[in-house]
Amino acid sequence: xxxFNILDxxxxxxxxxxxxxxxxxxPTLPASVPVHFGLNGNPDRYGSKGEFIGGFSVxxxxxxxxxLLLKFLPAIDxxxxxxxxxxxFQKMALGLVIFLSALAIAIIFSTIHLSFKIDKLILPIxxxxxxxxxxxxxxIKPNYFAGIRTPWTLEDNDTWRATHRxxxxxxFIGGILITxxxxxxxxxxxxIVFVSLVAVMVLIPVIYxxxxxxxxxxx
Numbered sequence: 001x002x003x004f005n006i007l008d009x010x011x012x013x014x015x016x017x018x019x020x021x022x023x024x025x026x027p028t029l030p031a032s033v034p035v036h037f038g039l040n041g042n043p044d045r046y047g048s049k050g051e052f053i054g055g056f057s058v059x060x061x062x063x064x065x066x067x068l069l070l071k072f073l074p075a076i077d078x079x080x081x082x083x084x085x086x087x088x089f090q091k092m093a094l095g096l097v098i099f100l101s102a103l104a105i106a107i108i109f110s111t112i113h114l115s116f117k118i119d120k121l122i123l124p125i126x127x128x129x130x131x132x133x134x135x136x137x138x139x140i141k142p143n144y145f146a147g148i149r150t151p152w153t154l155e156d157n158d159t160w161r162a163t164h165r166x167x168x169x170x171x172f173i174g175g176i177l178i179t180x181x182x183x184x185x186x187x188x189x190x191x192i193v194f195v196s197l198v199a200v201m202v203l204i205p206v207i208y209x210x211x212x213x214x215x216x217x218x219x
Contacts, residue, residue, distance in 0.1 A: 011097045015060070018056070018108065028112065029052075032048065033048075060104065063101065070089045070090070070096070070146065073145060095133070099132075123191070134173070134175055136168075140164055142160045150163075152214075155213065163205050163212065166205055170205065182194055
């Protein structure tokens with residue numbers, strides 16, 4: 001059984017911040033609150049405060065699940081290689097909790113400040129997440145839960161390493177571009193750029209893993 005450490009304590013505090021914020025502003029929420037936002041950043045569906053709390057609870061639950069999964073990944077990894085890079089997965093777990101908590105706070109803020117465009121918070125936050133993941137991508141060891149998991153990276157360790165070196169650079173640069181561009185462009189254009197960059201960041205490493213694997217298998 002793993003001991004409760006400083007990273008766990010930090011993750012717990014960060015995880016509780018959105019709940020504390022929601023508890024603080026809850027009395028000011030109207031009976032009907034936005035529960036969905038359109039591509040233009042404006043709310044396009046309203047619901048009860050109970051429905052909003054339900055969605056918020058799901059987001060908080062996902063955050064806990066991801067953190068615990070990555071924390072205990074070495075114990076359930078079939079390849080038993082995660083143990084070597086365990087510190088990387090702990091950093092990733094904390095980073096994802098920070099991201100999901102920031103996302104939750106952004107949603108709460110946009111719910112009580114309807115004139116604010118939620119995309120101006122959420123998309124830059126996602127861009128920063130890609131920057132963070134890109135920075136640690138090269139340290140991720142082969143596993144079935146995180147990283148660029150294609151048949152070729154999972155089959156060959158050299159393919160895994162080469163693919164994640166490339167993906168790390170792409171995600172870091174792409175994340176910076178996303179963070180800057182979506183703040184400057186109108187919502188619709190920003191969303192197009194966001195989706196396009198993410199598609200490039202995902203597809204290139206996948207294609208590269210296939211090409212690298214085939215090339216080196218012939219040697």
